[in-house]
Amino acid sequence: MFSSGLISVLSEKDQFEITAISNALKELLPELKTGSPDVLLVDILHCDNGGIQLLRKIMRAVPDLPVILLTSMQYSDCFTDHVKLGVKGFVFENETPEDLKEAIRKVLAGSNYLPKEMQKWLKEISPSGKQNSNVLRKKNTLTDREISILKLFCQGLTYKEIGERLFISPRTVETHKKNILTKLRLKSTAEMVKYAFHNRLII
Structure with missing residues (x-):
């Protein structure tokens, strides 16, 4: 039916x-x-x-x-x-x-x-006010390579798959991820995905 x-x-x-x-x-x-x-x-x-x-x-x-x-x-x-x-x-x-x-x-x-309901939910779980402005500014601290890697993680690719896509080693991908998490003050891949949503990197 x-x-x-x-x-x-x-x-x-x-x-x-x-x-x-x-x-x-x-x-x-x-x-x-x-x-x-x-x-x-x-x-x-x-x-x-x-x-x-x-x-x-x-x-x-x-x-x-x-x-x-x-x-x-x-x-x-x-x-x-x-x-x-x-x-x-x-x-x-x-x-x-x-x-x-x-x-x-x-x-x-x-x-x-x-x-619209999902967009509203994303706004509710995102930082607001001054904190949100800081998050948006942090986007500019990422290099082009880091942004590329962030987007690939959002697609669910593994370290190996990202490395093959960008012609770098999985260990280098891991290093880039650590740098991204440090720069953005995030703790996990899930938080990276939310960050990408909030900053329109994957929308």
Whole structure:
């Protein structure tokens, strides 16, 4: 019933073409490889652990495929992990069909899409006032290489994968990460992701 509703919404006036629908990963992966879709919608409202394991397998199989999650604020503790994995859009269960279409259009155009409620949540957990100004200024203390590495960590890449991407050793990547955390006074990769969100480095 849920899938049928999505088909009805997205197929209206031939705005989008549904290439495949699947309720199981083993059915989905072959479809992704042969159907060459432009974007993938994943419903994590019915997944365990915020769909993290499912998304990891999908991203491994089709790393360049943009993913939009159908989710809700009850999964907010997973949002940073979703971003690190490379999710490009979030659509909440209480949003309208037009919001879903707008999310797809933005992601297809190369942008990210965040619901207003999620944007509000990000502002609430971010530092405010003078502290926030200091955080914004700190962005300018990062070198171009450090900003590149920060963005790659936000995509969920490992030290080895980042090193291969930038033609440097994993140990050098680790050193850069330590420098980033020290400069920004952060303690973890999750905090780096939040910093990148707040400073529009990955939006």
